[in-house]
Amino acid sequence: METTIAGQTIDLNNEGYLTDIKQWTKEVAMHIAQEEGITLTDGHWPVIEYLQEQYRNEVPLSIRKVGKSGVVDIKQFYALFPGGPLKKASRIAGIPKPASCI
Amino acid sequence: MKDLVILGAGTAGTMMSNHLAKRLAKDWRIRIVDQRKIHHYQPGYLFIPFGTYKEEDIVKPIKKFIPERAELIQEGILKVDKDHDRIYLENGETLDYDVLIIATGTDIAPDEIDGMMGPHWHQSVFDFYTLEGAVKLHEKLETWEGGHLVVHITEMPIKCPVAPLEFAFLADAYFEQRKMRNKVKITFVTPMDGAFTKPVASAHLGHLLKDKGIEVVPNFNIMSLDGENKTIMDYEGKEVSYDLLVTVPTNKGADYVERSGLGDELNFIPTNKGTLQSNAKENIFVIGDATNLPASKAGSVAHFEGEILLENVIRFIEGKELMDEFDGHANCFIETGHGKALLIDFNYHHQPVSGTFPLPGVGPLNLLKESRMNHMGKMAFKWIYWNMLITGKHIPFVSAKMQEAGKNFEEETV
Structure with missing residues (x-):
């Protein structure tokens, strides 16, 4: 599904996740965050960058892994992205939803 | 004499010892380290709570599956000193290696x-x-x-x-x-x-x-x-x-992985997803659940990795370029109860879709669909595990790389 966010053409899957991280910009992130009811602050960006770095290195992510990253602890992660932090933060970071094999 | 050491005699380690015993040149010694005495057929754990299998149905001695050519060392692992190519065992002994294969899997924590x-x-x-x-x-x-x-x-x-x-x-x-x-x-x-x-x-x-x-x-x-x-x-x-x-x-990797400074937060070892070489050092390879690969942690994955790892260990020893070929292939039966099961076949790039397996268009097994035949496949797999998989024999019609024919990939775009 193609859509336009902040003047850019973006490809999203049917759950609203970017299908190509190369299309991600900070403006796109801010727009998606708004849809999730989140206003991005200085506290959010290091988490988003950490998730993107893990994704580029093809490391599978979990809440606890983020909590052990030294970037945020789990409580802070929930406070920044309430109601499903990994799911929402992944969408804002332009990376795929955390998933199992099936 | 050159030394190859395998850490772990579970599914992946036992299988690699059998593969290597057949392929490594005579001037190589093979040693495999595991303190346990018993090999568990782990897919069988699922059936024990419901009384389908009993404990004695899913255990055999580890020793029975290690080839004569390999020496089985039954001792705990203290740590790996990657800078000096040396393993410290819990009894104070050391093992030096030229090539190391880590296959110590994962356990619950x-x-x-x-x-x-x-x-x-x-x-x-x-x-x-x-x-x-x-x-x-x-x-x-x-x-x-x-x-x-x-x-x-x-x-x-x-x-x-x-x-x-x-x-x-x-x-x-x-x-x-x-x-x-x-x-x-x-x-x-x-x-x-x-x-x-x-x-x-x-x-x-x-x-x-x-x-x-x-x-x-x-x-x-x-x-x-x-x-x-x-x-x-x-x-x-x-x-x-x-x-x-x-x-x-x-689930975490083994404790010695942490003591050796080889793992991530959960003691899984950063590994090249195509070659199975560790990121830590070129003479260390990793297979099965011990890796941090974005593949499933499953015996079938270890099995498919095995063929590529064998080739790459030989290539490494001969100074040749490694094959960057592992595609994340996994193949799993999923019990759904009442004598039926599903079958899924997927890799790094493709999610499980419907289709036929292993013969495109023929089957006899159907992918992503409940059937009695799939359940029979799952139950028959125990024999295949003991007699073919861990002994390093080729399973007919099933290739290391996922076969694309016979699968309905158009479903992925919906």
């Missing part, structure tokens, strides 16, 4: 969750990822009078990611057969956003949970367990109460 361990462990809170846990759970189920059964995943990654779902399906059938299904409520609690997370599998299989009356609590990231009040709590303050909790605790 229930103490990672506050309150999970305690007097309630194996009383009202059970795992089935260990033989002991599966056997104790069988004893519990035999006398349980019903109540709220909660099947729970702590966090990903876990070994055999479909096993918790299979457990829920088999529990539904088990209680039905015992004519007490109406006395048992089954809930599936997962940190992911559903029991099925891939769109194609969800579309094909989403109905199964509803049909079987299994409730799903998604997005539940457990923070702690209160054994006295039989409740699990998540980070957002959500609570789920249980009478009987069957949990899959955090």
